[in-house]
Amino acid sequence: MPQDKIALSFGRTPLEITPPSGCLPTIIRKAAMTKLADGAAAIRRAFDAPIGSTKLSDLSRGKTSACILICDITRPVPNGLFLRPMIETMVAAGVPLSAITVLVATGLHRPNEGAELQELVGDRWVLDHVSVENHFARDDAAHIDLGTTATRGTPIGIDRRFAEADLRIATGLVEPHFMAGWSGGRKVVAPGVAHHTTIRTFHSARFMEDPLAVQCNLTGNPLHEEQLEIIRRLGDVYALNTVIDEDRDLVHVTFGEIIASHLAAVDFIAGVTRIAVPRRFKTVVTSSAGYPLDKTYYQTIKGMVTPLDILAPGGTLIIASQCSEGFGSPEFREAQERLTELGPERFLATLTAKSLAEIDEWQTEMQLKATRLGQVELYTEGLTDEERRITCVTLSADIHASILASMARHEDPHVAFIPEGPYVVPVYVPTAGDLAA
Incomplete structure (x- = not known):
């Protein structure tokens, strides 16, 4: 060209x-980022060298069920690279294959089905071996009520398939988000698999018009603060966080406790995404x-x-x-x-x-x-x-x-x-x- x-x-x-x-x-x-020469190897290293937690194989021992969140079709997350090795690590540690669910964190977006779901998951083996399901925010019976946040009174409703799983892992892409500061991590949980009242509260004018609810900002961001409170209310949650370049190739990956591992990915991407003009x-x-x-x-x-x-x-x-x-x-x-x-x-x-x-x-x-x-x-x-x-x-x-x-x-x-x-x-x-x- x-x-x-x-x-x-x-x-x-x-x-x-x-x-x-x-x-x-x-x-x-x-800014230029170096592509990972072997993305699959980098993902396995992340499982074995987590941030703020023990490694995935240890987290999986003794667990009777697991729920893995993935983003919906609106985000180009390289799910095909990490879902199978994540599931295989869980199974090797004793989690029954039949008790593992991959849950599409749709928020209030439409479900992903058929050929689109295959594209999203990116690995036929995963579709053939575990249950892959969509979150439906308007299905009251599908959520558990965890009360309200102490700071701003946000109602906390979370998909019970995730909330009640023994091992809970969110996966996603860390990129600028125009309200929550950065996508990925805690955002995949709420609003990703939250009840519609939780999501609609997040998107009310008192949050949306807050000058700190902007891209690349977490300090004082009311959405981020509410998301953190919801994560802490849930208990132990972990995350795999990916960063991709302009070609959609993997350049960075972290795994571990959801807040710590997400912040580590944010630290990596912030300097190359926020461009001074x-x-x-x-x-x-x-x-x-x-x-x-x-x-x-x-x-x-x-x-x-x-x-x-x-x-x-x-x-x-x-x-x-x-x-x-x-x-x-x-x-x-x-x-x-x-x-x-x-x-x-x-x-x-x-x-x-x-x-x-x-x-x-x-x-x-x-x-x-x-x-x-x-x-x-x-x-x-x-x-x-x-x-x-x-x-x-x-x-x-x-x-x-x-x-x-x-x-x-x-x-x-x-x-x-x-x-x-x-x-x-x-x-x-x-x-x-x-x-x-």
Whole structure:
């Protein structure tokens, strides 16, 4: 590919963009990471050298059942690398194969089934030998009630298949998350396998509008603090945490006690994901990280929020997302219709008095953070005309033309390109000269 082209993550095939004539591009990527030469060996080493716990084989001895959480299809976790060796280690230590469950932590997302479930699990042996099931947050009988958190009164309902297992392990991907700071670890448990009231409390305006509930921040983050309290209420929980590069190859893995092992993975990834940028831009071009994150418009909003720190007020944010699966849930569609009808201020006013958010309306609330700051333009291939109308953003028919128009409108040729979208967090760090001025 010619060097002057920039490849934005888009579906399964990158979207190649040639910057317009006169454009002065700044390309913002994660820092380089070394791929693990033997991912399977690295995973086994993690099992044998855990953080904050004994090794997996010792944890498994004497256990009569186990539940392993995996993220749903919206996250490209390399499940095919670690599920079988994890299960085989448990069985070798005496856990009955018939008593091991792999539970898809769907939160309030739809279940993953059929060919999609096979793709998600990534190993036919696992599907053939253990029970692989989906979490359903709205099934009251499937959860146990652990009371409420002491700090903020969040109701704690957790899928009983996980809560009642002798050995509980969450697995996932550690990446920036636009509300919880970082994904993975404790987040795979709550909201991953939490009751809908727990999830809807997390997504109420009192959490969502908190200035500390942002990407890459755990200090004082109310969502993170509630998640930690829920983990401690559960008791012993462990985690396998993975970090992948732009090619989706494994670069880091940790295993051990869920809080300690997750923080170790965060320590590894934070320095390469948060990228200091010495200026703000009036034109920012980004993506929704490609497949599987850009399957829906619902997930696309994450890519709108992550780069806001480097978008100049009144600037233009152009995002490319395939939306191959369409819009998102019926509840999200309803929230977007209400936004279309009420407008941003009245819509937000309907949220602030609620202790329980309506399902998926929180993503509409997050979209407002982007549209309050500047103009958002969406380039997509996957939405109907009606769905495009209720996005409540400007639609781009030609991303090259949108960039050119934004440069002209703002009279500024400087354009920031973020090819990997929300997996990269640009942070405005002014230079010494800027601070002196």
